[in-house]
Amino acid sequence: MKKTLFSAAKPTGRLTLGNYLGAVENWVQMQDDYNSIFCVADLHSLTVPIEPSVLNDNSNAVFANYLACGLNPDKCVIYFQSHLKAHTEMGWLFNCLTHFGEANRMVAFKEKMQQKKEVLVGLFDYPILMAADILIHDAEVVPIGEDQRQHLELARTLAQRFNNKYGETFKIPTGLYPKIGAKIYDLQNPTKKMSKSDEDTSGTILLEDKPDVIVAKIKRAVTDSDTRIIASNDKPGVTNLLTIYSKLTNKTIKEAEQHFEGANYGKLKAETAEAVVETLKPVQDKFNYYMTHKDEMYAIAKQGVEKVAKYATNKVDVVKEKMGLICPK
Numbered sequence: 579m580k581k582t583l584f585s586a587a588k589p590t591g592r593l594t595l596g597n598y599l600g601a602v603e604n605w606v607q608m609q610d611d612y613n614s615i616f617c618v619a620d621l622h623s624l625t626v627p628i629e630p631s632v633l634n635d636n637s638n639a640v641f642a643n644y645l646a647c648g649l650n651p652d653k654c655v656i657y658f659q660s661h662l663k664a665h666t667e668m669g670w671l672f673n674c675l676t677h678f679g680e681a682n683r684m685v686a687f688k689e690k691m692q693q694k695k696e697v698l699v700g701l702f703d704y705p706i707l708m709a710a711d712i713l714i715h716d717a718e719v720v721p722i723g724e725d726q727r728q729h730l731e732l733a734r735t736l737a738q739r740f741n742n743k744y745g746e747t748f749k750i751p752t753g754l755y756p757k758i759g760a761k762i763y764d765l766q767n768p769t770k771k772m773s774k775s776d777e778d779t780s781g782t783i784l785l786e787d788k789p790d791v792i793v794a795k796i797k798r799a800v801t802d803s804d805t806r807i808i809a810s811n812d813k814p815g816v817t818n819l820l821t822i823y824s825k826l827t828n829k830t831i832k833e834a835e836q837h838f839e840g841a842n843y844g845k846l847k848a849e850t851a852e853a854v855v856e857t858l859k860p861v862q863d864k865f866n867y868y869m870t871h872k873d874e875m876y877a878i879a880k881q882g883v884e885k886v887a888k889y890a891t892n893k894v895d896v897v898k899e900k901m902g903l904i905c906p907k
């Protein structure tokens with residue numbers, strides 16, 4: 579029996595190189611080894627103000643990029659989160675299992691609260707919905723970026739708490755973090771993660787960016803006044819470029835440092851840009867195909883949700899009953 583794996587990205591924007599290297603690329607490698615379930619976390623996108631047409635377009639684009647990056651519907655399940663009601667239902671039940679102080683400790687919320695003018699309750703609540711996303715499937719393996727570690731801890735805590743209080747019900751999920759490239763940083767502000775939700779995209783490489791745009795963004799990437807090409811804490815910009823380069827060329831950071839020994843930042847930037855453009859070219863061709871063949875995408879999504887709905891819905895019913903709710907017979 580293969581273990582169940584679950585992961586998702588929220589369509590608050592278009593997928594970035596950070597999403598690819600920190601998440602989707604790993605999903606593609608793991609889809610053979612696990613009972614893999616991936617969703618477009620569209621409900622999570624509503625946690626920040628977003629125009630309906632933008633959300634709609636982003637949701638299509640994220641789904642298309644999942645397929646373009648190599649997720650194969652013959653090997654894994656892919657669906658839109660809002661098509662499976664069990665997510666929100668379990669989310670509410672978990673709201674009533676989570677202490678306010680626990681939710682209030684989430685660093686991602688605090689960071690976002692400082693940046694945003696309009697802070698929605700949904701943004702505060704989203705780690706709890708994320709716990710529901712994982713636990714309705716009894717996912718044991720959750721491949722995510724380093725930025726999601728604290729949220730996964732909450733999911734583990736809630737699963738354990740429920741099991742202790744109401745009897746064995748959930749499997750305890752484990753996070754799977756990529757070794758290098760766990761976190762890709764903004765090219766203009768390399769101490770901040772590269773994020774698809776940023777309005778200013780000058781430091782963000784989108785999977786849909788044209789080659790000339792990619793080259794220009796990497797050329798303008800922040801480095802430092804020193805000239806050595808090494809990975810270290812006091813050189814976040816250079817370290818970020820080395821990380822991207824090494825991930826895309828299957829080199830270790832050490833090998834990448836050796837490759838650039840004695841070279842200048844121009845060479846580092848040019849070769850990093852080339853690696854990004856080469857990697858994204860086939861992805862972009864497939865992406866364009868799916869964005870112009872949406873019916874094919876929707877058929878895949880329908881098939882996907884049908885495969886997991888019964889298990890997830892049953893899980894919610896079990897939880898409701900254990901919590902004392904009367905289930906219709």
Ligand code: AMP
Pocket residue numbers: 585586587588589596597598599600601602721722723724725726759760761762763771772773774
């Ligand atoms: P999100 O962008 O928050 O919807 O996250 C989708 C997935 O991409 C999660 O597994 C994140 O951990 C991962 N991810 C997002 N941004 C980055 C980044 N800059 N570096 C590495 N992983 C990332």
